[in-house]
Amino acid sequence: MAEKRGNVWIFIEQEGGKIANVSLELVCKGRELANRLGVKTEALLLGNGVADATETVIHHGCDKVFLVEDEALEPFTVLPYAKSIVDLVKKHKPNILLFGATNKGRELGPRVASELLCGLTADCTDLKIDDFDDKINKKSYKDKLMQIRPAFGGNIIATIVNTWEDPQIVTVRPGVMKLAPPDKSRKGEVEKVAPEITDTEKVVKVIERIRKEKDVDLQASQIIVAGGYGVGSKDNFKLIEGLAKAIGGDVGASRAAVDAGWISHDHQVGQTGVTVRPKLYIACGISGSIQHRAGMSESGKIIAINTDPEAPIFSCAHYGIVGDLNEVIPKMIKAFKAKV
Amino acid sequence: MGYTILVFVKQVPDTQNITGEAMKPDGTVNRAALPAIFNPEDLNALELGLQLKERFGAKLIVGTMGPPNAAEVLRESLYRGADSTILLTDRAFAGADTLATSYALSKCAEKIGNFDLILCGRQAIDGDTAQVGPQLAEKLALPQIAYVEDVESLSKKKIRARRSIEGGYEVVEGPLPCLLTVVEANEPRPANAKNIMRRKKSMTRSELRKAHADANYTDAEMLVDEEEKLKAKGLWIEELSAADVGAEESRIGLKGSPTKVKQIESVVLRGADFKRIDPSEDGINALMHELIEDHTLG
Ligand SMILES: Cc1cc2nc3c(=O)[nH]c(=O)nc-3n(C[C@H](O)[C@H](O)[C@H](O)COP(=O)(O)OP(=O)(O)OC[C@H]3O[C@@H](n4cnc5c(N)ncnc54)[C@H](O)[C@@H]3O)c2cc1C
Numbered sequence: 218m219a220e221k222r223g224n225v226w227i228f229i230e231q232e233g234g235k236i237a238n239v240s241l242e243l244v245c246k247g248r249e250l251a252n253r254l255g256v257k258t259e260a261l262l263l264g265n266g267v268a269d270a271t272e273t274v275i276h277h278g279c280d281k282v283f284l285v286e287d288e289a290l291e292p293f294t295v296l297p298y299a300k301s302i303v304d305l306v307k308k309h310k311p312n313i314l315l316f317g318a319t320n321k322g323r324e325l326g327p328r329v330a331s332e333l334l335c336g337l338t339a340d341c342t343d344l345k346i347d348d349f350d351d352k353i354n355k356k357s358y359k360d361k362l363m364q365i366r367p368a369f370g371g372n373i374i375a376t377i378v379n380t381w382e383d384p385q386i387v388t389v390r391p392g393v394m395k396l397a398p399p400d401k402s403r404k405g406e407v408e409k410v411a412p413e414i415t416d417t418e419k420v421v422k423v424i425e426r427i428r429k430e431k432d433v434d435l436q437a438s439q440i441i442v443a444g445g446y447g448v449g450s451k452d453n454f455k456l457i458e459g460l461a462k463a464i465g466g467d468v469g470a471s472r473a474a475v476d477a478g479w480i481s482h483d484h485q486v487g488q489t490g491v492t493v494r495p496k497l498y499i500a501c502g503i504s505g506s507i508q509h510r511a512g513m514s515e516s517g518k519i520i521a522i523n524t525d526p527e528a529p530i531f532s533c534a535h536y537g538i539v540g541d542l543n544e545v546i547p548k549m550i551k552a553f554k555a556k557v
Numbered sequence: 558m559g560y561t562i563l564v565f566v567k568q569v570p571d572t573q574n575i576t577g578e579a580m581k582p583d584g585t586v587n588r589a590a591l592p593a594i595f596n597p598e599d600l601n602a603l604e605l606g607l608q609l610k611e612r613f614g615a616k617l618i619v620g621t622m623g624p625p626n627a628a629e630v631l632r633e634s635l636y637r638g639a640d641s642t643i644l645l646t647d648r649a650f651a652g653a654d655t656l657a658t659s660y661a662l663s664k665c666a667e668k669i670g671n672f673d674l675i676l677c678g679r680q681a682i683d684g685d686t687a688q689v690g691p692q693l694a695e696k697l698a699l700p701q702i703a704y705v706e707d708v709e710s711l712s713k714k715k716i717r718a719r720r721s722i723e724g725g726y727e728v729v730e731g732p733l734p735c736l737l738t739v740v741e742a743n744e745p746r747p748a749n750a751k752n753i754m755r756r757k758k759s760m761t762r763s764e765l766r767k768a769h770a771d772a773n774y775t776d777a778e779m780l781v782d783e784e785e786k787l788k789a790k791g792l793w794i795e796e797l798s799a800a801d802v803g804a805e806e807s808r809i810g811l812k813g814s815p816t817k818v819k820q821i822e823s824v825v826l827r828g829a830d831f832k833r834i835d836p837s838e839d840g841i842n843a844l845m846h847e848l849i850e851d852h853t854l855g
Contacts, residue, residue, distance in 0.1 A: 232723075292727075294729070295691070295701060295703070296700060299695075319723060320704060320721070320722055320723050321723070323687045323688075323703075324687075324691050324701065324703040324704070324738075325691075327686075327688040327689075327690075327691035327692045328691045328692070328694070328695050328701070330656070330688075330692070331656060331659060331691070331692035331695035331696060334656070334815070335656075335815060336654065336656065336815030337655065337656070337686075337816070338816060339684075339685065339686035339687065339688055340685060340686070349817075349819055351817055353811075353817075364816075368684060368685070369570075369572045369683060370572030370682060370683075370685075372572065372823070373822060373823055374821070374822045374823075375818055375820070375821050375822075376818070376819040376820040376821075377816050377818055377819065378816065378817050378819050379815050379816050379817075380815055380816070380817050381815035420700050420731055420732050421700050421702065421729055421730070422729060422730050422731070423727055423728070423729050424717065424728045424729060424730055425727065425728040426722070426725070426726075426727045426728075427725045427726055427727075428722065428723075428724045428725035429724055429725060430724065431724060440854070496853055497848070497854065517853070518848070520834075520844075531831070534831065535830065535831060535832065536831075536832050536833075536844060537831060537832070537833050538833075538834045538835075538836050538841075538844075539833070539836065540836030541836075544836065545836050545841065548838055548841045549841055549844075549845060552842045552844075552845040552846075553845050553849075553854065553855075555842075556845055556849050557849065557855050
């Protein structure tokens with residue numbers, strides 16, 4: 218008889234008790250995978266004084282939360298987190314373990330996977346369950362996690378499978394999985410776990426920590442007006458802000474505009490910025506490099522404004538306006554104001 | 558006594574302009590088809606190492622795992638000021654994923670021994686995984702400090718570093734030895750002209766043998782002799798195989814890699830239902846009207 222399949226686990230990332238969006242996106246995706254496999258969705262919530270956050274996790278679809286609290290887990294340092302997670306994995310043997318591909322997830326995931334001798338795929342943009350025929354080693358595997366990610370600077374999409382022992386571990390890009398609304402009537406179990414953290418894990422100490430909240434949270438935006446190098450100057454970015462304000466949207470930018478110092482990095486969309494999927498994305502003076510498209514091509518509707526009819530941005534746009542943004546944007550504002 | 562700092566670097570294909578043709582049927586990369594460059598963030602790691610050497614006194618050893626011609630990034634490291642270099646090369650390493658790579662590098666680091674710090678670039682532009690640094694730290698049971706921007710202080714027992722975190726930065730302190738992954742926060746120095754003059758003849762044993770074969774020399778003694786001369790002049794790039802570092806066969810290369818590539822697709826641009834909008838007032842009026850009608854706007 219086949220061994221019982223393990224559950225789907227999600228590492229819940231929090232900062233001051235506030236759960237990272239990506240973790241909730243992963244709970245939703247994890248729920249879908251668990252349903253397909255006929256197993257449970259379970260979350261790992263680590264920190265100190267974070268018990269209040271368990272409810273949110275359950276409302277988004279978890280059957281159970283392992284609540285791991287200890288002084289050594291606040292503020293975040295990688296070794297105590299890795300030790301606590303590795304111990305839990307060894308005890309419960311999950312089938313799948315999901316991390317957000319954030320700074321924390323990307324330093325924690327590899328530490329955990331390396332100790333467990335598990336495969337790890339970074340920065341996935343899609344996950345599926347499917348069978349895998351390993352033709353080289355003549356082995357087949359049933360119901361494995363297909364770990365789909367861009368590689369080679371976004372030029373190819375690779376599907377990767379972990380063929381060694383479970384768990385199958387991945388990090389997933391923030392903003393790519395859909396966040397379903399919470400179901401407040403949902404009930405789940407909370408299991409308190411006392412981690413065994415020793416002095417060996419406490420060797421790295423945080424001396425000072427300077428953080429500020431982001432200028433904008435583009436992942437939550439429904440409408441984004443993004444400006445690129447074609448905007449021409451910091452001053453002219455007012456045009457982008459003007460359109461965003463008029464239609465009730467937020468301001469995004471390409472890396473070239475950020476590098477030019479016209480706007481802060483919090484606004485950058487793309488491979489090294491945020492991944493967004495608003496209802497409407499208006500790209501103004503953005504050429505549409507592969508790295509930029511990686512962050513916005515899943516938007517509901519895309520309008521591209523560019524003077525160059527050959528700009529690659531048009532190939533992912535639904536509406537293309539070949540023209541000068543300095544003329545087009547004021548016309549858009551005027552037309553919108555006249556209609557509403 | 559100064560510090561001993563290991564910097565692990567990678568030669569990577571330049572991923573700016575490539576096609577699916579650069580992939581082999583088994584899903585691994587046909588690196589030969591692409592220009593090879595020094596991985597950008599590894600240059601930041603090397604730069605940090607050079608700065609630490611200047612500030613605190615250190616011996617800087619640069620290592621890489623790769624095919625024989627990865628010796629090129631080692632020469633480039635020497636031109637920038639590295640003291641010595643090691644090429645970990647073996648056909649058996651081919652096809653390694655990050656777990657197998659970090660295992661091989663850990664064996665190399667153990668072979669070198671007695672180091673105070675290991676520096677790696679945060680990630681490489683071919684895979685963008687950022688996994689090898691943390692995995693190498695785990696394999697060596699070392700603490701890790703990821704995303705380091707700069708080192709504030711270093712003493713025989715402790716390092717204090719500033720690292721980037723989401724929305725800001727953090728100053729952390731850890732014991733030595735320790736592994737740092739370095740982000741693009743310094744300006745890597747260019748190769749130094751004097752170092753180029755002094756060290757451009759640096760070579761590995763394979764390169765020396767090839768030079769001999771090309772010149773039709775057959776004298777084995779002469780080969781040994783030249784090796785000694787190169788070593789004395791600091792022109793020797795140490796070449797190590799899997800066996801030299803004591804790496805277990807089952808844990809390296811394809812065999813030692815739990816992740817397998819199932820499928821590779823080139824990115825095709827979606828042929829969305831595309832509408833060209835006339836930039837005239839009428840065209841834009843009609844567009845805004847459509848967006849309001851279908852509730853995208855308003
Ligand atoms: C590892 C890596 C990661 C990267 N990550 C990102 C990322 O996260 N996000 C990102 O955006 N980029 C990223 N890039 C950079 C990316 O490759 C491009 O360089 C960048 O997106 C270009 O920005 P742009 O389109 O604004 O500028 P350009 O490519 O210079 O395009 C400007 C466009 O404006 C048009 N234009 C000029 N004047 C006007 C006008 N008056 N009206 C209308 N149109 C006009 C031009 O025709 C042109 O198409 C990354 C690159 C690398 C190598």
